[in-house]
Amino acid sequence: MEALNQFNDRIIAQKVTPERKAIYRSFPNRLLTSLQDYLKENKIKHLYSHQAEMFDTALDRKNIVITTSTASGKTLSFLLPVVQEILKNPMTRAIFVYPTKALANDQYRNIQPLLDYFGKNKIQAGVYDGDTPVNERSRIRNSANIILTNPEMINTAFSPNHNNHGFNFIFSNLKYVVIDELHTYRGTFGSHLANLMKRFNRICTYYHSSPQFLCSSATIANPVELAEKITGKPFILMDQDGSPAPEKHFYIWQPPMIKGTDYPVSPAQEATELLPELVMQDNSFIAFCKARKTVEVILKEARDKLKYDGTNVQDYSHLISGYRGGYKPKERKEIETKMVNGHLKGLVSTNALELGIDIGSVESTVLVGFPGTRASFWQQSGRAGRSGVGSSTFLLLDNLPFDQYIGINPEWLFSNGSENAVVDTNNLFIQLAHVRAAAAEIPLSLDDIAMFPQLGEIVPVLIKAGELRSENGKFTWIGPSFPAGDFSLRNMDKERYKLVNKIDATVLTEMDELQAFKEIHQGAIYLHDGLLFQIENLDVENRVAYGLPMDANYYTASHSGTTVVKIKDFKEDDIGRTRQHFGDVKVTESVTGYKRIQFHNHQNLGYEELAKPLIKSFETEGVRILIPKNVDILFRKLVPNQGTDIPAQFWKTYFGGMSYALLNATLMLTMATKEDVGTSMLEESNEEERTTSICIYDRYIGGLGYAEKAFDHFAEIIQNARKMVSGCKCNEGCPACIGDYNLDKAIVLWGLENIFEQLVPPKGMKVPVAAPQVVIEKKFEFLHLQEDWSKFTRFMKATGEYLSDFLASVPAVRIEGSTLMLIIDNPFYKEWMNESDNIGKLKNMINHYVNTPKDFAIEFETAQKGNVATRDKISRRYSDLTN
């Protein structure tokens, strides 16, 4: 940090965690000599304590979940017992499950040296996913000891074909199943995996194999519980980390306010200051952003700065790169390689890099906004310090409730444990989906009752539907041909949109529908690895958008909103003083227009409406609770921006605060995640009375049963919400309990209690405390601009902003009242400047860095001297040419 003194005023809190010394163990006695030789060959003379312990425990046939830190050599911990088994018996099979294809490929590259060392007659491995070519698939099925794959492949390839194509050999000889990044399997995805593993275990039993499970997880509160729920087996926890960790510095970074405005600089903009500085100081880093677009904007702006930095002759912009989903696998691989061998200094990434993709060691991590959970925070910050040198993590706070709460109370981040990962293995819909698939795999027998708790209810329905037949005491599948294909493990859109480069007809990227509506609507600027593409049109019918490469000084941000309307109620019930309803609702997300935002100074260049809004809506199930009248009245009184639409500022209101508390309690009860369940408010008018309800709905077409479960237990949910809010360690309300620290939790609690009993509102409202913040003065004063002109243009050049080169070519200026006269030597430039919105952009830019008067204007003055001659000269030369 010493070297980054210029940012000292931003750091509002810091924390140092001490260095952790490595605990080494000599090679376990049982470790094969050939494996010991391999390790020695690779300069590994001893193991970390947890690696040795994991090896011994695995050899004792225990299932293990390991939660040691990101850089602790978890891969080797898995590999030693697995490879040992393979070397002893070359028919051994092991399946390694990764949540993403990219991770499986990365891990395959990691074990490549080991494969090369032992040779293909001793050990083989391969990545088996949707992209694997046919020949390679057949080699893997036939000969690979280690198969790296993902849950989708197990669902649609391994399990349904267990008796074909050599999969039976794999199942028969399966000794190990490795599930990496276990913590990613939460909520619906986790329920699916748990049910998938039930099917998987069933098949293993049929082939008389009983594989051992080795899992790894990020730090979560309940790794053993999660592992046991997912796999259905007992587990041993391995959390004593024997790997060394350097001293780690955590910096909480508050972006400054700009004087004269009421908004702080965005963390993205701050990142574009910090990252080039890290590059120049040879400090390697990963910057984590929450959105793909942020990645691209930061990348472009940081690169601009590295390109035009006046103090450096060299162009350093190639030293950083983006990294996110949407880049093609080949691009990602290239980036990973460059990062490993040091050709890149830093990556700007989404949470794609949160998982264990190996990109070598970095010294710093920059978190552009709080990633949402402490588990993620630790996972991302853990990416720094791999090499054993000291590491730094910068958490750049966003202007969001959670981030600002951390600004007030940084200890919240460090002194609390990680979140629980919840998973409901008995979700009826998911169970039904997997029972159907299981029946097609192996006929259902009485043994399966132990596996699927609702089998007794599911079977009769399937028989009536003509999908099962009772035969010799078993239930045989006679339904459609591919029941495992009737559902998706992740709540993913099946509709994929392509973005095509109109120049060469190449596909730039693919994305799901909602993302397409937000990012590649007509007129949008799509950024890809720092290149800009303007979208000409989005063809919704054919799910394709066409973009043209262009050079613009702005990007776009779409404007979207979510609304919920009731379709039809199935049940309703009294609850306390009010009523709750359960039924079908329609959730609509619409993109209506977009803003153009100038790079670097982030000025809004204007709003554009879409000719036709892009609407994505789905029907699902929701539970709605009517807000009691007295609560409704008070909540409305407390709405911050009176006169503005309440749903538009939902989260800033007490409706939002109450919803937030209820949603948290619902997630706990239904064991779902925020990806599975959503909440919103509905305003309805009937008989001249306006009512407000809070709706909690399943974020899954048709619903998954979460909302219905909430309806059945709503009283309990309200009680739990009260307990969670009042029991929260914060004093007056925080983003963890009510979503926004600006709200007063006493009011939210009062609202919750009023559902059952009419109470008087609490006295004395909380006055929100703002997190410490610095204000930055604009660097230049308007009145001094005439004297400081060359200093100003040098500074502007260093920012890399659009038009800054032009400004540098203006030799002098003159101040006339509130008008800035630019003295230029060619009247044509004046005309040019007046073209389109060039002058507006220039004003924006100057405004951003200079304290300008209110009626600030720009004018041009032409210095004629010497120019006529030049023009005549050119004119003559030209007529020489044309005559």
Added chain:
Amino acid sequence: MIQTDDMLRKLNTYQRDAVLDNSPALLLNAHVGSGKTTVLISKVMYLHLVKEIDLTEMVVLTFTNKAAKEIKDRIKAENSKIKDKDMPYFGTFHSVASKLLSKVLPIQEIGYTNRFTIMDPDELFEMAYRLMIEHRFNIKFKNKLSKRMEAIKNGETLYGNMKREDDIKVLWECMVEEKRKQNKMDFDDLIVHATKLLETGVFTPKWVIIDEFQDCDRAQLALIKAMCGANTNLFVVGDPNQIIYSWRGSEKNIFQNFKRVYDAKEMSLPINYRSSSTILEAAKQFLEDSTELEGVRDEGSKIVVKNHYNPFNEAQYLCDQIKKLTSEGSVSYKDIAIFYRTQRQSKTMEDALIKEKIPVEVSVKKSLKDIPVLHWLVSLLKASINHNDKNNIITALNNKEFGEGLSFAKIRGIINNESDHTSILLDKIIGFLQANVENISEVYDYFALDDYLSPTSSTFLENKTLILDFIDSMKRYIDEKNVALTEGMREYLNSSTLYGLHILKDSIDAEDESVKLMTLHACKGLEFKHVFIVGVNEGSIPLRTSTAEARVEEKRLFFVGITRAKDTLEISYYTNPDDYRVLEGPSRFVDMLPGHIVAKEESKERQVDLQSMRKAIQKNINTQEEVAVLDEARPEEKASDETRVKHEKYGEGIVESEDEDSITVVFEAYGSKTFSKVFTSLEYLG
């Protein structure tokens, strides 16, 4: 004579007439299950015992070693004094031709010696490839080389749409020369050369008896013709309804032509003793002309038609079903057979039965080339004992799976010392004779075969076992013959090419107490009390065929399968056949079975919506009441304007529009929805 009388008494009139008939040429039209083999053996016995014709004067030609063996065994059983050597010309066409060439015919006239060896089709193909490279022949359509060689043999030189001829003809001539030089014959050569030499009249037996006459091809007919002298009698037995090998070249209109050429008398065996009348009726659906075929048994039980999800699930069902059948006591495992269309379908069934400890025997007609690892091993060993055998050196090294995957050019470079490449395997081949391998058992270690079998692969153990068994069997052969190692290996390796390996059975043992699994082709000539024919899906039974002729043959094949069943027949088709070439659902063969003889359960063809299913279950759990039936009657009549319908999920609505496939309904709360008519159940509300 008592034996003969006794034997004749057991025959019915048709059968007896055929045995006693003395025409110089007789064509016996033997219908399915009519006692053909009995008649054939009775005929041989009758000729031998009554007519006192020496067995060496009879040629009995069959299509399988098994059929020949069965005839010989039955004769040996009738008279224990008769030994195999007394019946030298009882056997398959190839083995009889081979025997004639090495023992009787003046083989030197065609430039061979009687120590010739026999090449299998792959060896022939490899020879072609080698010559092509050596002589730099320009050959087009290399991927169709075997077809082209077939064509050139039949005198056609052009192939496909070719503007000018290539070197195929020269290649062929070159090959003929090469084979002669190496004293080698391929399978076809055996027949062709024997035919040519027989035409000199050196060998004319008194009787030529042919089984499964319908399967004869042109070359075989020529061979028969060539051995028929003025005093030779012909007795041929066959069933035109069982022509299932025309893809292998059996002659069209063979029965009519035979009658014309030999002025043969025709007789029939029309009575089927085997199958229940229900099964026979089912079988008749697949015959062009079924008027003559008659049964004598009673109706029996109906033919069961069953739908299974996939082969694996069916295998589970069959295990249970077989256990049920056999637990009743009257049925034993050997009474049960399962037929399928292609060999690759057997594995699933076999695995499942073995898992359930049900004894099973799979009929696998395998030649060496069907077992890649042994095919490679034989090349390797042949090359090792004869370094001039370039074909086999190339095969051994070139093989991608087991060899070193070297290209022809590279191999040639190494052999001619023109290359820096080395080959460990080649060094071992060259060094074999000098290595003083004393015991054949050391061969495995000498070549370090583990390294070539990919030890991590799923087939490693199987391949290793095959090789060790092969070596073991070779060892036994050498020990028995008490010959030198190299000599013994040479003999053994050559014999394995012709007779199939000792370790492989080319047919099943019907008496073995086990369930039998086989293809429809392999089931010919057998019978079982209980038969399951599985996978009667379009694309499997019948197989996808391009000609009308082939389609008719598929029918005959199915006919053959059905007529194996004596008491019960069960036919199944799959929802998910595990094979992209096979379509979902029953094939038209299933529909061709008359309804009154079939017991089948109606499967519901309907898409089920998971969400509404979940809701039904949820409702069930909540109320503990009967689940509402999801399936509701769908009226046939078209909905008129203002038709009100009720939907499971959306409630009541008004039909807005409809066409052939879809219907659009406006619901109060949900708005307009369009459904596929087939997949939606709407209740019409008057």
